[in-house]
Amino acid sequence: MKKLSGPKKINTAIFISGNGSNLRNLIKFSFLKKSPIQVKYVISDNKIAKGLRYPKKYNIDFKCYNFLNKSLTEKKILVDLKKRKIRLICLAGFMRLLSRNFIDNFKYKILNIHPSLLPKYKGLNTHKRAIKHKEKFSGCTVHFVNAKLDSGKIILQKKVKISKNENYKTLEKKILKQEHVLYPKAIMKVLNL
Numbered sequence: 755m756k757k758l759s760g761p762k763k764i765n766t767a768i769f770i771s772g773n774g775s776n777l778r779n780l781i782k783f784s785f786l787k788k789s790p791i792q793v794k795y796v797i798s799d800n801k802i803a804k805g806l807r808y809p810k811k812y813n814i815d816f817k818c819y820n821f822l823n824k825s826l827t828e829k830k831i832l833v834d835l836k837k838r839k840i841r842l843i844c845l846a847g848f849m850r851l852l853s854r855n856f857i858d859n860f861k862y863k864i865l866n867i868h869p870s871l872l873p874k875y876k877g878l879n880t881h882k883r884a885i886k887h888k889e890k891f892s893g894c895t896v897h898f899v900n901a902k903l904d905s906g907k908i909i910l911q912k913k914v915k916i917s918k919n920e921n922y923k924t925l926e927k928k929i930l931k932q933e934h935v936l937y938p939k940a941i942m943k944v945l946n947l
């Protein structure tokens with residue numbers, strides 16, 4: 755019997771460096787009928803990233819790059835993405851800045867998720883800094899990627915209250931939970947769904 759299939763999903767690549775909870779979440783999201791994406795490819799700059807367990811588990815093609823030569827590595831990645839007809843890149847805890855050349859050469863959308871209410875607290879240690887500055891709120895942001903750190907156009911944000919006795923670990927946990935809601939929503943938004 756012929757297998758019935760829904761509308762074609764957008765081939766998506768996810769770039770990671772670490773735990774991969776957002777990767778796992780996006781893979782799960784991609785399995786939903788309403789999801790417009792199919793996770794076709796995972797790239798890591800760290801061959802011992804914990805998140806690599808997910809492409810293995812779900813049988814998704816993946817590759818690790820050491821980025822020793824950044825421009826050569828980016829060129830290779832662009833070839834890989836073209837081969838797999840990737841039309842969307844989601845950075846999910848990917849700890850490197852992509853070059854302007856890479857961004858200009860990838861003709862489709864590149865998104866990133868960041869654990870703060872950008873433009874506040876770009877870069878690392880966002881939760882520690884938010885607590886140190888006695889912020890009442892922090893949160894997470896999904897934005898388009900440009901060649902500057904955590905600086906592209908904002909797509910969606912979610913505010914999270916910082917409680918009295920919050921420490922950076924509890925805040926990280928709270929925000930990560932919201933990231934897992936926000937990233938799929940932002941993908942739907944940029945794809946006009």
Ligand code: GRF
Binds near residue numbers: 770774775847867
């Ligand atoms: C998340 O907080 C994300 O916003 C930031 O790095 C962390 C990655 O977490 N860019 P995970 O690897 O997805 O669990």
